[in-house]
Amino acid sequence: xxxxxxxxxxxxxxxxxxxxxxxxxxxxxxxxxxxxxxxxxxxxxxxxxxxxxxxxxxxxxxxxxxxxxxxxxxxxxxxxxxxxxxxxxxxxxxxxxxxxxxxxxxxxxxxxxxxxxxxxxxxxxxxxxxxxxxxxxxxxxxxxxxxxxxxxxxxxxxxxxxxxxxxxxxxxxxxxxxxxxxxxxxxxxxxxxxxxxxxxxxxxxxxxxxxxxxxxxxxxxxxxxxxxxxxxxxxxxxxxxxxxxxxxxxxxxxxxxxxxxxxxxxxxxxxxxxxxxxxxxxxxxxxxxxxxxxxxxxxxxxxxxxxxxxxxxxxxxxxxxxxxxxxxxxxxxxxxxxx
Amino acid sequence: xxxxxxxxxxxxxxxxxxxxxxxxxxxxxxxxxxxxxxxxxxxxxxxxxxxxxxxxxxxxxxxxxxxxxxxxxxxxxxxxxxxxxxxxxxxxxxxxxxxxxxxxxxxxxxxxxxxxxxxxxxxxxxxxxxxxxxxxxxxxxxxxxxxxxxxxxxxxxxxxxxxxxxxxxxxxxxxxxxxxxxxxxxxxxxxxxxxxxxxxxxxxxxxxxxxxxxxxxxxxxxxxxxxxxxxxxxxxxxxxxxxxxxxxxxxxxxxxxxxxxxxxxxxxxxxxxxxxxxxxxxxxxxxxxxxxxxxxxxxxxxxxxxxxxxxxxxxxxxxxxxxxxx
Numbered sequence: 001x002x003x004x005x006x007x008x009x010x011x012x013x014x015x016x017x018x019x020x021x022x023x024x025x026x027x028x029x030x031x032x033x034x035x036x037x038x039x040x041x042x043x044x045x046x047x048x049x050x051x052x053x054x055x056x057x058x059x060x061x062x063x064x065x066x067x068x069x070x071x072x073x074x075x076x077x078x079x080x081x082x083x084x085x086x087x088x089x090x091x092x093x094x095x096x097x098x099x100x101x102x103x104x105x106x107x108x109x110x111x112x113x114x115x116x117x118x119x120x121x122x123x124x125x126x127x128x129x130x131x132x133x134x135x136x137x138x139x140x141x142x143x144x145x146x147x148x149x150x151x152x153x154x155x156x157x158x159x160x161x162x163x164x165x166x167x168x169x170x171x172x173x174x175x176x177x178x179x180x181x182x183x184x185x186x187x188x189x190x191x192x193x194x195x196x197x198x199x200x201x202x203x204x205x206x207x208x209x210x211x212x213x214x215x216x217x218x219x220x221x222x223x224x225x226x227x228x229x230x231x232x233x234x235x236x237x238x239x240x241x242x243x244x245x246x247x248x249x250x251x252x253x254x255x256x257x258x259x260x261x262x263x264x265x266x267x268x269x270x271x272x273x274x275x276x277x278x279x280x281x282x283x284x285x286x287x288x289x290x291x292x293x294x295x296x297x298x299x300x301x302x303x304x305x306x307x308x309x310x311x312x313x314x315x316x317x318x319x320x321x322x323x324x325x326x327x328x329x330x331x332x333x334x335x336x337x338x339x
Numbered sequence: 340x341x342x343x344x345x346x347x348x349x350x351x352x353x354x355x356x357x358x359x360x361x362x363x364x365x366x367x368x369x370x371x372x373x374x375x376x377x378x379x380x381x382x383x384x385x386x387x388x389x390x391x392x393x394x395x396x397x398x399x400x401x402x403x404x405x406x407x408x409x410x411x412x413x414x415x416x417x418x419x420x421x422x423x424x425x426x427x428x429x430x431x432x433x434x435x436x437x438x439x440x441x442x443x444x445x446x447x448x449x450x451x452x453x454x455x456x457x458x459x460x461x462x463x464x465x466x467x468x469x470x471x472x473x474x475x476x477x478x479x480x481x482x483x484x485x486x487x488x489x490x491x492x493x494x495x496x497x498x499x500x501x502x503x504x505x506x507x508x509x510x511x512x513x514x515x516x517x518x519x520x521x522x523x524x525x526x527x528x529x530x531x532x533x534x535x536x537x538x539x540x541x542x543x544x545x546x547x548x549x550x551x552x553x554x555x556x557x558x559x560x561x562x563x564x565x566x567x568x569x570x571x572x573x574x575x576x577x578x579x580x581x582x583x584x585x586x587x588x589x590x591x592x593x594x595x596x597x598x599x600x601x602x603x604x605x606x607x608x609x610x611x612x613x614x615x616x617x618x619x620x621x622x623x624x625x626x627x628x629x630x631x632x633x634x635x636x637x638x639x640x641x642x643x644x645x646x647x648x649x650x651x652x653x654x655x656x657x658x659x660x661x662x663x664x665x
């Protein structure tokens with residue numbers, strides 16, 4: 001195995017306060033609400049899964065909310081986003097409705113994809129969430145295509161892809177960044193580095209510790225950011241999006257984060273070294289922005305409780321509504337194969 | 340006004356005519372632009388339509404197909420070129436898991452009007468990795484349409500239809516046919532996907548064959564006619580959708596079915612066609628159906644071996660003669 005000296009726990013030990021302002025419109029309270037919506041959504045998904053209401057598997061993103069919310073917070077209507085099978089957060093961050101997202105998980109006719117996609121394929125084209133993909137790296141060439149269309153049609157739109165750390169080892173990653181770079185396409189590639197490719201620690205599969213350095217192969221900027229600091233993520237994304245929109249080509253962002261719930265619902269996370277999860281829980285992206293807001297005197301305990309209560313009620317209402325929806329009619333099986 | 344062209348020139352003509360018709364049509368692929376295509380089948384398009392619409396790519400088949408898919412979702416009508424159909428192996432995920440499934444997985448939120456052009460076909464000594472008819476790889480992937488033009492007007496008309504189609508269409512251009520000549524009728528001359536061509540009519544046997552094998556089937560039919568055996572030759576022109584009705588109509592007359600294909604038998608369109616015909620129209624058959632296929636080997640290099648691999652006119656003639664005398 002190539003030598004990698006620094007371990008993940010050491011990375012997580014840094015405990016700096018979350019950033020609260022970056023000069024971009026949209027305050028930290030707004031980003032916090034968006035993160036809470038995702039957190040509570042995923043908590044409810046876990047309940048649904050445990051209750052046997054979710055088919056197949058599901059991949060939760062608790063702990064990674066700041067990456068989705070920070071990046072999508074830098075976009076504007078018309079921009080597009082593709083993401084991984086751990087994509088509930090990203091699709092919700094684009095503005096997909098909670099009830100239709102729950103409906104898709106539950107296999108309901110009113111789900112985002114009419115019950116044809118499920119957890120790993122959340123898509124809501126109306127908000128720019130053009131696809132969640134269950135083939136690692138398989139969506140990256142598609143992201144390049146969306147950027148190509150934006151460039152060709154002159155729409156000014158930017159095409160963003162989220163990808164896992166593991167995706168940087170698949171061929172489609174290389175081909176996509178290379179083509180986007182050579183055509184100077186308006187694309188942004190965001191690595192959600194949660195340090196594990198399924199059960200394998202990054203160090204056992206990847207000879208470089210910082211994945212952003214891979215940008216050098218394509219002569220594009222590679223930027224690292226604390227992925228558990230939502231405003232910091234937005235700030236970095238904002239600059240990458242600006243570059244893309246101005247015709248300066250793609251950027252590779254590496255957001256350092258952690259998946260608190262393991263790979264999938266069948267993963268107890270036994271491969272984690274002792275103390276690692278606890279260290280990352282201590283720098284939970286939601287906790288950090290709440291603490292920073294409280295320390296800055298921008299939110300009170302009562303205000304925070306009220307906000308959490310509001311979002312929890314919103315999520316519970318959406319879940320309850322979706323649970324009551326009908327399943328797809330069997331006749332719809334053959335619809336949507338061809339136009 | 341009709342015009343005589345060869346198969347190669349019909350490709351460039353169809354592409355140019357669709358690019359004129361719809362400015363959302365763009366071409367992407369390796370050397371499709373400044374070089375005019377590895378087979379010169381996009382010659383002149385770069386000069387006429389410019390580098391924004393005729394885009395040379397790196398050697399990156401995954402990126403080529405994926406970029407076409409993403410661009411199609413966002414409103415373009417891309418035509419991607421995979422230089423040799425065998426190279427579909429390096430972008431199989433993009434075709435099978437992304438392009439083909441995108442509409443279905445999203446519950447019909449998007450259309451994916453992508454055309455992928457690939458050259459297939461044996462006979463020219465390109466050996467195992469540049470000769471295979473990979474169209475059969477894609478038969479078991481719902482969401483794709485597959486065109487296999489065997490003549491100049493069919494190539495021209497099917498390619499234009501493919502580009503206008505709202506779904507992904509794979510168009511296979513057969514290398515052994517690049518020099519054949521044909522006439523494009525006047526007008527837009529679209530050939531609809533899913534419509535077979537009855538090349539020749541006869542009452543004794545129905546031979547179904549596409550591309551290079553269509554031409555050999557016609558030669559075999561002429562030979563058989565000298566012996567008093569009259570064959571109908573049907574060119575399906577598209578494998579998905581497949582025009583079963585034309586085959587059934589012919590079987591009602593001939594009661595005998597022979598399928599000729601430039602591929603091994605297992606998992607092939609010919610095997611599927613025979614399965615469909617015998618399971619739903621068993622009463623029409625007076626003789627066991629015949630699948631004249633290539634051996635189950637990779638395509639060999641040496642001239643003698645490749646000739647033995649490809650179903651020959653003599654083999655088609657002999658096997659059909661035997662079937663008719665069954």
